[in-house]
Amino acid sequence: MSDQQSSIGSGAKFKGKISGAKALEINGDVEADIDIGKITIGQDAHFKGGIKADLAVISGIYEGTMQAESIWLTDTSRVSGEIRYQSLQMDRGAALNCRVVYNWDDTDQKPKKSKSKETKESSEDSENVSEDITEESNENE
Amino acid sequence: MSEITYISKEVSVEGVLEAADLKVIVAGSFSGNINANEVVLEEGSRFEGEVEARTIIIEGELKGKVKSYQLTVAQTARVDGELLTNSIEVASGAEIAGSIARVS
Numbered sequence: 001m002s003d004q005q006s007s008i009g010s011g012a013k014f015k016g017k018i019s020g021a022k023a024l025e026i027n028g029d030v031e032a033d034i035d036i037g038k039i040t041i042g043q044d045a046h047f048k049g050g051i052k053a054d055l056a057v058i059s060g061i062y063e064g065t066m067q068a069e070s071i072w073l074t075d076t077s078r079v080s081g082e083i084r085y086q087s088l089q090m091d092r093g094a095a096l097n098c099r100v101v102y103n104w105d106d107t108d109q110k111p112k113k114s115k116s117k118e119t120k121e122s123s124e125d126s127e128n129v130s131e132d133i134t135e136e137s138n139e140n141e
Numbered sequence: 142m143s144e145i146t147y148i149s150k151e152v153s154v155e156g157v158l159e160a161a162d163l164k165v166i167v168a169g170s171f172s173g174n175i176n177a178n179e180v181v182l183e184e185g186s187r188f189e190g191e192v193e194a195r196t197i198i199i200e201g202e203l204k205g206k207v208k209s210y211q212l213t214v215a216q217t218a219r220v221d222g223e224l225l226t227n228s229i230e231v232a233s234g235a236e237i238a239g240s241i242a243r244v245s
Contacts (some may be wrong), residue, residue, distance in 0.1 A: 004149060013157075018156075
């Protein structure tokens with residue numbers, strides 16, 4: 001029993017926060033923000049809120065912003081809001097009414113060249129300044 | 142099985158859970174309100190708030206208000222609060238602080 005994964009039963013209503021779970025199965029009506037390894041939203045489930053997960057399997061109704069490494073939308077899923085993913089699987093019949101974004105992690109996607117250039121330029125500037133100072137000090141002598 | 146709500150050991154939950162005809166098992170920590178048919182607060186669990194159900198079994202730590210038709214307080218339980226019940230069973234070794242009264 002202690003190894004059983006957390007679940008919100010079909011017919012149950014929950015509103016609040018859930019944290020610390022590695023895996024969660026939702027079959028009820030849930031309004032929450034969840035940061036988790038694996039989340040399963042069952043066929044009868046209605047989930048509203050934000051999800052951050054490694055893997056999200058959606059068979060029910062989802063409303064909100066979801067960010068997951070892997071998303072599987074089964075044929076009974078209905079999604080509104082926004083989904084951000086690295087890998088997406090959609091079954092025939094899945095209903096999407098949402099923004100779909102691939103590879104949300106734009107910190108990795110930004111070209112790093114511009115940044116390194118800036119730092120180079122600034123370091124050159126500082127060298128120039130130091131040269132100026134030494135020249136000035138020479139004049140003073 | 143899909144009708145059971147289960148909060149496993151490492152999980153902490155904050156909020157309101159309405160599961161009128163259903164069973165709820167808490168092994169982790171729960172802060173808030175639970176309304177269900179049957180509630181089991183397992184050994185090692187922590188509950189803070191109000192819990193109302195037809196049958197309640199307390200094996201863990203509870204702080205708050207309990208309302209049930211049938212209440213069982215196990216040996217491992219530590220209860221601090223207000224217990225409202227028609228029928229209560231307390232195991233030897235259980236710690237109870239607070240009040241016990243009949244459901245009106």
